[in-house]
Amino acid sequence: MNELASTAGARFDPALREKIENLINDYAHALDDEEIDRWPQFFTESAVYHVTTRENHEAGLPIGMIRCVGRGMMLDRVKAFHTANIFEPHVYNHILGRPSLSMEPSTSVCTARCNFQVVRIMQDGRSDLYATGKYLDTIVFEKGSLKFQERIVVFDSRHVDILMVVPI
Amino acid sequence: MNELASTAGARFDPALREKIENLINDYAHALDDEEIDRWPQFFTESAVYHVTTRENHEAGLPIGMIRCVGRGMMLDRVKAFHTANIFEPHVYNHILGRPSLSMEPSTSVCTARCNFQVVRIMQDGRSDLYATGKYLDTIVFEKGSLKFQERIVVFDSRHVDILMVVPI
Amino acid sequence: MNELASTAGARFDPALREKIENLINDYAHALDDEEIDRWPQFFTESAVYHVTTRENHEAGLPIGMIRCVGRGMMLDRVKAFHTANIFEPHVYNHILGRPSLSMEPSTSVCTARCNFQVVRIMQDGRSDLYATGKYLDTIVFEKGSLKFQERIVVFDSRHVDILMVVPI
Numbered sequence: 001m002n003e004l005a006s007t008a009g010a011r012f013d014p015a016l017r018e019k020i021e022n023l024i025n026d027y028a029h030a031l032d033d034e035e036i037d038r039w040p041q042f043f044t045e046s047a048v049y050h051v052t053t054r055e056n057h058e059a060g061l062p063i064g065m066i067r068c069v070g071r072g073m074m075l076d077r078v079k080a081f082h083t084a085n086i087f088e089p090h091v092y093n094h095i096l097g098r099p100s101l102s103m104e105p106s107t108s109v110c111t112a113r114c115n116f117q118v119v120r121i122m123q124d125g126r127s128d129l130y131a132t133g134k135y136l137d138t139i140v141f142e143k144g145s146l147k148f149q150e151r152i153v154v155f156d157s158r159h160v161d162i163l164m165v166v167p168i
Numbered sequence: 169m170n171e172l173a174s175t176a177g178a179r180f181d182p183a184l185r186e187k188i189e190n191l192i193n194d195y196a197h198a199l200d201d202e203e204i205d206r207w208p209q210f211f212t213e214s215a216v217y218h219v220t221t222r223e224n225h226e227a228g229l230p231i232g233m234i235r236c237v238g239r240g241m242m243l244d245r246v247k248a249f250h251t252a253n254i255f256e257p258h259v260y261n262h263i264l265g266r267p268s269l270s271m272e273p274s275t276s277v278c279t280a281r282c283n284f285q286v287v288r289i290m291q292d293g294r295s296d297l298y299a300t301g302k303y304l305d306t307i308v309f310e311k312g313s314l315k316f317q318e319r320i321v322v323f324d325s326r327h328v329d330i331l332m333v334v335p336i
Numbered sequence: 337m338n339e340l341a342s343t344a345g346a347r348f349d350p351a352l353r354e355k356i357e358n359l360i361n362d363y364a365h366a367l368d369d370e371e372i373d374r375w376p377q378f379f380t381e382s383a384v385y386h387v388t389t390r391e392n393h394e395a396g397l398p399i400g401m402i403r404c405v406g407r408g409m410m411l412d413r414v415k416a417f418h419t420a421n422i423f424e425p426h427v428y429n430h431i432l433g434r435p436s437l438s439m440e441p442s443t444s445v446c447t448a449r450c451n452f453q454v455v456r457i458m459q460d461g462r463s464d465l466y467a468t469g470k471y472l473d474t475i476v477f478e479k480g481s482l483k484f485q486e487r488i489v490v491f492d493s494r495h496v497d498i499l500m501v502v503p504i
Contacts, residue, residue, distance in 0.1 A: 014354070015179055017354075018179065018180075018182070018185075021266060025266050026268065028283070029268060029281065032302070091222070091324055093285065093300040094283065095263055095283055095284075096265060097364070097432060098266075098357060098361050098432070098434075100358075100361060100365060113365065117285070117429065117455060119297065119324070124326075124327075125326045126325075127297060129297065129463060132457065133429065134368070156427055156429050158460075158461045159460075159463075186347065189434060190436075193433065193434050193436060194436065262433070263431055263453050264434070285453070287453060287465065289468065289492040292495075293495030294495070295465060295468060295495075
């Protein structure tokens with residue numbers, strides 16, 4: 001990787017940066033505000049959502065805690081959330097780093113990486129640092145709106161509460 | 169709420185976004201740097217500062233941990249901080265999310281929402297995640313400067329150390 | 337310090353802000369991604385990197401946990417990291433606040449301040465909030481690229497794990 005590539009290179013289009021930052025931010029706010037029904041709408045029809053650990057990701061291992069291929073699987077997951085799952089109520093608080101962005105000029109496909117720290121707050125008031133890691137995103141336009149074509153959630157730790165009810 | 173409204177809609181004026189982000193950021197830095205005397209100056213003369221929990225906020229309950237109506241009450245609070253309160257010395261570290269912004273075109277009143285995570289560091293060196301939550305702001309121009317007309321601090325957890333000496 | 341100076345003053349050049357934010361962000365991502373060899377390249381040839389506590393910094397005390405003067409000392413530190421140090425493997429996750437920026441017009445030297453919260457993840461999966469504090473930076477152009485001329489890392493707490501193997 002070229003040193004300081006993103007500071008030395010051409011400027012990333014500011015209006016596009018803003019739209020991407022809005023997308024990434026809205027996604028987190030939707031989850032934090034318990035608007036889980038909005039979750040699949042942040043993805044393209046054929047998108048991949050994959051949650052894994054740093055260790056597995058760096059080793060190229062395909063196994064993850066969650067893997068959804070296509071918006072249909074995401075809608076099923078939301079449905080299960082509402083109807084089937086039994087869990088202790090809780091909410092999230094996402095804090096995200098500023099994303100690093102790049103774009104493939106020939107295809108207009110953007111890639112983004114940003115850090116996250118997620119605190120989980122249980123109904124009785126307990127708070128804990130639930131997870132830290134990074135989002136590795138591929139972002140495209142679909143019918144005029146920016147959507148995730150791929151969102152890989154890479155946890156820093158191998159210790160993750162695998163009973164993940166709400167997506168990260 | 170319209171899906172992805174903020175990505176689909178017109179672009180928020182970049183110069184105004186920067187000013188709002190500066191306001192929100194300066195506020196946090198002032199508190200983190202123990203410049204509490206600056207705190208009332210971030211608000212308009214008639215502003216409301218209200219600290220509550222998510223549970224109370226969503227239920228529409230008016231009771232909060234702190235409620236100041238008007239800059240005068242804020243100045244009183246700062247005075248009490250300097251003269252009356254007895255507490256174990258500590259400092260804060262605020263980390264804020266990127267704000268979601270919208271503006272009512274007819275009035276030029278802006279609303280903002282951003283997440284926060286605040287770590288509290290005691291004089292003996294202990295650090296703990298003091299609070300997480302979101303700021304819900306109404307922001308206006310007063311004599312050419314942006315100020316908070318309303319700042320509602322919504323804690324995620326119902327467990328908050330109610331001996332809050334320094335505002336969040 | 338003038339109240340709300342940064343909201344009232346002239347707008348900081350947006351393209352320069354972006355470059356500075358990229359620099360600050362890339363630095364954090366390089367460390368989080370264990371690309372420690374890139375670390376000295378973020379500094380000028382004669383740069384100072386100084387890690388201290390808030391208490392020592394405010395008292396003007398020169399002693400810190402780490403002090404490197406010049407890129408040569410930084411390269412030595414990276415070399416020691418690869419060859420000499422024995423430590424339990426771990427990675428960082430940096431979350432940074434938005435930087436406050438100012439520029440001295442006559443010299444084009446920029447100063448920046450941003451908050452940080454760093455979580456440390458040990459190889460066995462344990463995560464802890466390793467440090468909170470602020471970066472106080474002086475940033476200049478060197479051969480067309482932005483670099484740190486000075487980076488002072490000010491920890492909020494006096495309790496810091498002094499066995500700091502990887503820079504913050």
